[in-house]
Structure formats: structure tokens, C-alpha cells
Amino acid sequence: MQVTETLNEGLKRAYKLMLTAQELDDKVNEKLAEAQPEIEMKGFRKGKVPMALLKKQFGPRLMGEAMQETIDGAMNKHFEDSGDRPALQPEVKMTNEDWKEGDDVHVEMAYEKLPEIPEVDLASISLERMVVKADDAAVDEALASLAETAQDFKDRKKGSKAKDGDQVVFDFLGKVDGEPFEGGSAEDYPLVLGSGQFIPGFEEQLAGVKAGEEKDVTVTFPEEYQAEHLAGKEAVFSCTIKEVKEPVAAEIDDELAKKFGAEDLAALKGQIGERLEAEYAGAARAVLKRGLLDKLDEMVKFDLPPSLVEAEAKQIAHQLWHEEHPEVHDHNHDGIEPTEEHTKLAERRVRLGLLLAELGQKAEVQVTDAEMTQAIMNQARQYPGQERQFFEFVQQNQQMQQQLRAPIFEDKVVDYVCELAQVSEKEISKDELQKAVEEMENDD
Known part of the structure; x- marks a missing residue:
């Protein structure tokens, strides 16, 4: 197989591959020789059918298989030798469409390679984790809300x-x-x-x-x-x-506590305090994660595959359009062209996505089966009565599995980075945390 480079520009690569007629014929003969011992045919004992007869009967069918296997093998060898990782599935097409048996096979392959991701000194990153304690006022406010629901x-x-x-x-x-x-x-x-x-x-x-x-x-x-x-x-x-x-409103006493499964009012207050602090911790983690991503975005610059940026920008534009037009539930609408703002956001997402994927791969971060099962169960709750069908749908849909796996993987990589970074804690009020969350959301 002859491989000739025809384009090397930024991350774009293109090659011409030529499979000679002799190489293809040799591959067909090889496949026939492997199968010959097991083939039976009228007039011949098992394994004794002449190669010429086998080639006449099975050759045309094996020709396509041999062609595909040889081209796939050449592509895999190219990626193994070059170290290139394609950003998307390579475009492969046969250029001599009038090909007939006895001709050489001419193929063109084009792709965008993933960039080299520079090393990041994670220990040099300084982050601040906000800590909010559930004070008596917050617990009392939550209690009052519970009392209203039990009115x-x-x-x-x-x-x-x-x-x-x-x-x-x-x-x-x-x-x-x-x-x-x-x-x-x-x-x-x-x-x-x-x-x-x-x-x-x-x-x-x-x-x-x-x-x-x-x-x-x-x-x-x-x-x-x-x-x-x-x-x-x-x-x-x-x-x-x-x-x-x-x-x-119900009286805030031990009887109210028992309605909500607590032993007494003190126990209910303890449960509320724990729930509030878990909510605060979740919001604080979101702010911490955003701060980390902002710092990584500033620290690391590298070329981005245009195809990935374009696809992400289109997805962002489409999603934002539907948020602005909630009455439209289908996709039967005019095409939505991404703006410069959409493209800029897409570049950030692609850059951070590639960086986190690289960090996670080097750290051997894995999403466990138990974590995937939990994610599927959480999603399935949105379809009451159809949980089993949803599970089966996910099992058969690789794209859906990836959509569920991606955020889990990203969060685990963020946790890994935070373990290596310098993270200090700062105790703040609930209102200060709320303000930080609102500022983060306004920047999106």
C-alpha cells in the first residue's frame, strides 16, 4: 500500500492511498487459502476444492472484504506510526469510481488531528473554596417553609x-x-x-x-x-x-418533626442543617469549578480542530435559540447560523474539553459501572413508568451513554486537579455565596 501526503496545514492532514491490483489479489488468495480446508463442494472432498474454482465462485465477494480490510489496516498503521489522533472520523473516499477487477485502488483520506496538549503545572494553581455554615436563621427559615407545606x-x-x-x-x-x-x-x-x-x-x-x-x-x-x-x-x-x-401553618414542634420522619424537633433541625450545608457545598463547588476552568483557559493555549469548534458553535447556537423560543419543541425550523460570540464560547469549551480529556487520560481517571448505573437511574426518574424502556434505550445507544458519561468524567478530573492545586477555604455567608453563583451564571 502506497501512502502519499497531500496536505499538511495546521491540524489538517490529507493522504492518497494506492492499493495495487497485485496486493488486492494476494489478499483474496490469502483469504481463500485460509478458508479452503473447511470448504466442501459437490464432486470434491472437504478441503480439496481447487483454488481456481474457489476464486471463481467466492472471489468477487471476498474482493470487497479484502479491499476494506487492507485500507483499514493501512489507516490504522498510519495513525500508529504518525501518532496522530483524528478529531472526528476521517473522511475516506475511493477516487477511481470506474474501478474494475485488475485495476489499482485509489483512495483519499482527510482528517483534522487532535493538537498536542501542553503540560500544565497543576500545583501552581491557587483556588478558593467558599464554605457556608447553616446558621440558626437559615434553619428556622427552612422550618417555617416546612410548616407551610404541612399547613x-x-x-x-x-x-x-x-x-x-x-x-x-x-x-x-x-x-x-x-x-x-x-x-x-x-x-x-x-x-x-x-x-x-x-x-x-x-x-x-x-x-x-x-x-x-x-x-x-x-x-x-x-x-x-x-x-x-x-x-x-x-x-x-x-x-x-x-x-x-x-x-x-403547622406548629413548629416535635409533632411536626414526626410528620417529616424525624424523632423530634432537634433531630429535624439537625437534618435541615445537614441538607442546607450540602446545598451550599454543591453551589460552592460549582463556583470553585468555574474558577478552575477560567484559570486553565488562561494558562493553556493551543490550536483547535476547526471541525470541532464549528460543530460546538452550531450546537450552542441551536440550544440558545430553543431557550429563546420555548414554544418550539421540534427541529423543523430554519438553520441557525452561529455568531462570533457562539464561536468564541465554542473555542473555550473545545479547548477545556480537550485539556480535561488529556489530564484525565494521563491520570487514568475512569467512570465506573456503578457511577454510570446511578446516572442512568437519575435520568430514568424523568420518565415515570418507563424506567425499564429508558434503561434498554441507553444500553443500545452509544451516543446517549457518552452524554451521561462525559459530565461524570469531567467532574472526576476536576476533583483530581483540585487535589493537586493549592485550595484555601474561606467561610462566607449564604448571601455572599448566592451573589457569587449569580455572577457566575450571568457570565455564562
Whole structure:
């Protein structure tokens, strides 16, 4: 196989490969010789079929296999000898399309190689890890929120009008075209006004009602209502109001703690403190990671494969467009051209991605099966009732597996770098941490 370089410009490489007719014929004969001992044919004993007959019958089929194997072998040898690592799958095409048996095979191969990544002195990197303790005020605030979720209702003073957030206990009977319909009636039904539990327009009409009052509520079922026979129909609900109750937060005591699975109030406070500090630590880690990536981006410069930058810029532009147009759920829209800003962000992502991949490879960072399983389980929770199908989908989809593996690998490399860097701790307030997170998000 003759290999001739035709392009060497930056990271771009191109080569012409020529497989002679004799090389191809030798490869076919080699494959036939390997198979001959096992071949049986009418009129011949096993393994005694003449090569000429075998070549006539099986030669054309083996020709394609031999051609592909030889070209693949030449490409693999080229990458092994040169040390090049292609950024994307190399473009390979046969240039003599009118090829016939007996002709040489001419092939062109083009690719962009991954750049050489410079060494980074990780020990020279200085980082600051923010530490936030869960103080009594934060714990009390979280407790108050829990008490609201465990709220109860008590009767309002006689004659009080119901308002948003109140619970109205009532009987109702709904009719369409004067006829009651299935599921359109109930007794002693507790409805919290403003909860959105009933169809649009219903709860608003109960605002201002009093206990003992009767009221007709007229609403129109949405066109996309799940019960087709009611969709788009106007209905009148005859309502008898029995009680109007106001919300009351639960008492913050041992009983409340037991509702949330804690032994007593002190234990609940301890659990809340631990949860808050875990949340703070997660936010602080995100800020630390961003600081690390910013420093690495400043420290390391190298040529980037244009194809990777272009693909990343297109993906960024597409993602941001969908964030600006949340009403569009499909991809049936005009092409979105990346801007200079998209390209600049893509260059940063590609550079950091290649650098972290290099650091992780040298440090032999691995994503374990257990970590992958956990990631798949976390993702599967977004599809309740279809978890098994999601697992099977991921198992059969290499691209999806890579999407789940990539962030785990990146986080493990970041942890590895932080172990070698100089990391100091600074205790700050919750508000200061929140400000740091907002500044980070605004810079994205």
C-alpha cells in the first residue's frame, strides 16, 4: 500500500492511498487459502476444492472484504506510526469510481488531528473554596417553609368571605345542556382557591363566597380537555358552600418533626442543617469549578480542530435559540447560523474539553459501572413508568451513554486537579455565596 501526503496545514492532514491490483489479489488468495480446508463442494472432498474454482465462485465477494480490510489496516498503521489522533472520523473516499477487477485502488483520506496538549503545572494553581455554615436563621427559615407545606385550615369567622388561599368546603352538581354528567358532582369537597385544581375560571368565581351561600359557576371546558364529550362545552355548576376556612401553618414542634420522619424537633433541625450545608457545598463547588476552568483557559493555549469548534458553535447556537423560543419543541425550523460570540464560547469549551480529556487520560481517571448505573437511574426518574424502556434505550445507544458519561468524567478530573492545586477555604455567608453563583451564571 502506497501512502502519499497531500496536505499538511495546521491540524489538517490529507493522504492518497494506492492499493495495487497485485496486493488486492494476494489478499483474496490469502483469504481463500485460509478458508479452503473447511470448504466442501459437490464432486470434491472437504478441503480439496481447487483454488481456481474457489476464486471463481467466492472471489468477487471476498474482493470487497479484502479491499476494506487492507485500507483499514493501512489507516490504522498510519495513525500508529504518525501518532496522530483524528478529531472526528476521517473522511475516506475511493477516487477511481470506474474501478474494475485488475485495476489499482485509489483512495483519499482527510482528517483534522487532535493538537498536542501542553503540560500544565497543576500545583501552581491557587483556588478558593467558599464554605457556608447553616446558621440558626437559615434553619428556622427552612422550618417555617416546612410548616407551610404541612399547613392546616381552621374555620373563618362566621360571615367571612373566601379569598385566594382559603379552603372552601362545598357540594356541587355540574350540568351540560341542562343534563348532569359523569364526574360532575361531589359532596363536602375541600378546594383551596388558587390551587388550579379545577378547570380555568372555576375557582375565581368562588372568591367572595360565604358559608351557607349558594352560587352557580359557569365555565367552558378547554378544547383539549381529556374527556372528549366535554371538550369545548359550557357547563353550569350549582354550588352549596358549607365552610370557609383560612390556612394555618403547622406548629413548629416535635409533632411536626414526626410528620417529616424525624424523632423530634432537634433531630429535624439537625437534618435541615445537614441538607442546607450540602446545598451550599454543591453551589460552592460549582463556583470553585468555574474558577478552575477560567484559570486553565488562561494558562493553556493551543490550536483547535476547526471541525470541532464549528460543530460546538452550531450546537450552542441551536440550544440558545430553543431557550429563546420555548414554544418550539421540534427541529423543523430554519438553520441557525452561529455568531462570533457562539464561536468564541465554542473555542473555550473545545479547548477545556480537550485539556480535561488529556489530564484525565494521563491520570487514568475512569467512570465506573456503578457511577454510570446511578446516572442512568437519575435520568430514568424523568420518565415515570418507563424506567425499564429508558434503561434498554441507553444500553443500545452509544451516543446517549457518552452524554451521561462525559459530565461524570469531567467532574472526576476536576476533583483530581483540585487535589493537586493549592485550595484555601474561606467561610462566607449564604448571601455572599448566592451573589457569587449569580455572577457566575450571568457570565455564562
